[in-house]
Amino acid sequence: MTENQFFERPILNSPYEYPASHWELDEDGQPTQQILPTRRRAEFITPIPKPRKRKGQGDQGSLLFDEGKGLSSEAQQYDHTATINAVRQQVDQWRRIPDPAAWHVTPETARLLQHWRHHTFGDIRPFFCQVEAAETAIWLTEVAPQIGKAGQTILDHFANANNDANPELMRLALKLATGAGKTTVMAMLIAWQTVNAVRHPSSKRFTRGFLIVAPGITIRDRLRVLQPNDPDSYYASRELVPSDMMGDLERAKIVITNYHAFKLRERMELSKGGRLLLQGRGGEELATQETEGQMIQRVMPDLMGMKNILVINDEAHHCYREKPVAEDDKEELKGDEKREAQDNNEAARLWISGLEAVNRKLGLSRVLDLSATPFFLSGSGYAEGTLFPWTMSDFSLMDAIECGIVKLPRVPVSDNIPGGEMPKFRELWKHIGKKMPKKGRGKGKTLDPLSCCCPLKIDQKTRVLLAEN
Numbered sequence: 001m002t003e004n005q006f007f008e009r010p011i012l013n014s015p016y017e018y019p020a021s022h023w024e025l026d027e028d029g030q031p032t033q034q035i036l037p038t039r040r041r042a043e044f045i046t047p048i049p050k051p052r053k054r055k056g057q058g059d060q061g062s063l064l065f066d067e068g069k070g071l072s073s074e075a076q077q078y079d080h081t082a083t084i085n086a087v088r089q090q091v092d093q094w095r096r097i098p099d100p101a102a103w104h105v106t107p108e109t110a111r112l113l114q115h116w117r118h119h120t121f122g123d124i125r126p127f128f129c130q131v132e133a134a135e136t137a138i139w140l141t142e143v144a145p146q147i148g149k150a151g152q153t154i155l156d157h158f159a160n161a162n163n164d165a166n167p168e169l170m171r172l173a174l175k176l177a178t179g180a181g182k183t184t185v186m187a188m189l190i191a192w193q194t195v196n197a198v199r200h201p202s203s204k205r206f207t208r209g210f211l212i213v214a215p216g217i218t219i220r221d222r223l224r225v226l227q228p229n230d231p232d233s234y235y236a237s238r239e240l241v242p243s244d245m246m247g248d249l250e251r252a253k254i255v256i257t258n259y260h261a262f263k264l265r266e267r268m269e270l271s272k273g274g275r276l277l278l279q280g281r282g283g284e285e286l287a288t289q290e291t292e293g294q295m296i297q298r299v300m301p302d303l304m305g306m307k308n309i310l311v312i313n314d315e316a317h318h319c320y321r322e323k324p325v326a327e328d329d330k331e332e333l334k335g336d337e338k339r340e341a342q343d344n345n346e347a348a349r350l351w352i353s354g355l356e357a358v359n360r361k362l363g364l365s366r367v368l369d370l371s372a373t374p375f376f377l378s379g380s381g382y383a384e385g386t387l388f389p390w391t392m393s394d395f396s397l398m399d400a401i402e403c404g405i406v407k408l409p410r411v412p413v414s415d416n417i418p419g420g421e422m423p424k425f426r427e428l429w430k431h432i433g434k435k436m437p438k439k440g441r442g443k444g445k446t447l448d449p450l451s452c453c454c455p456l457k458i459d460q461k462t463r464v465l466l467a468e469n
Helices: 080-095 107-118 128-146 149-165 182-199 217-226 243-249 272-279 292-299 335-361 397-402 428-435 460-468
Strands: 022-025 031-036 171-176 209-214 253-258 309-314 364-371 391-395
Touching: 022 397, 080 128, 080 149, 080 391, 107 128, 107 182, 107 243, 128 149, 128 171, 128 182, 128 364, 128 391, 171 182, 182 209, 182 217, 182 243, 182 309, 182 364, 209 217, 209 335, 217 253, 292 335, 309 335, 335 364
Parallel strands: 171 364, 171 391, 209 253, 209 309, 309 364
Antiparallel strands: 022 031
């Protein structure tokens, strides 16, 4: 086996079958060039933040490490890797049961599972990882409550993780590498819920009302394929639903929005002077912002009156409730890092507060989080990079590479290799300074894409730094 076998032939498995082997990695995460005949386990590096001091104690035992596992107390700890692998093992065993009557699911769910696993698709066939993500949600909802202790242990962990981090919501995170097709998984989950809700209207496990929340307008517009009546609907174009079930799917009520819509808007545009005039001397402050109920009516009018709505969060790592921490334990962030953390927290607070408002007014059955990186961000109160403890499924970037779903990332080679020629970008300003565009759009010449020159605005400080280096 050649030295660079991993880079020359990284693909080991079919994207449509259960992963049968994987490349071994050493302690530093580098390929050993050995192929192991098993599926890669879900593994995560637990971040260890800086030690924090306990007040009122001496030097001995005065430093406390929280290895990113503690959510609310030292008594409540979570082993994310063990839980995900335990769920995977249970789902694997359940998948191998040959008789659908023994699956502990409704006939409609069994029909969809058989369709996704065995249907002869005319064009795009679902990847194994997409089917597995849907299977995990189905197993936790329909199967785990019926199989005794093995299922209850996982459900208890699931409930405890949410009680600590999301006391008003029940969230389930499905981790899928970027490029593995989260939108298809969303369509499969909507189909499963809707068909069952239509055919079992008295069941509280299923719903035909969905709120899909995206982090921006671009992603929101891309998710329109989840609407059953869209010309490019995934249910029909990708054959995700048997033809006799399409009529049921048309009864789904789906609202697609971005989290910014949860911000309460002003109902009256008043200048500062006009507000003071209407308020009067000593009067109460005017309430001109819309209420939570009015916001919900604006964002999701089609879901008004429905109960047990299912939320699907796309890029869900932007949605979390900050963990309260003592002033002495807060991260010491400065400059850009501090501003970024503040922006992240503001966005996360708006997103999750909006969902909590919907839950109070209409009621949410569950929140399904889909993300390639369901980790807490810096400034959240948790160690940066800590996995959401309600994550129950994982298909990592390495899994996606080994299944041929995504390309192998390439790291640029350094231009400062010792012993080589003079680095090309040494004293860059001397080479590009005269070629930089003149001030004003009309004075700039047509740019040569092969030139080092790029149309960037460079201030005087940057010019000095470039000249010095």
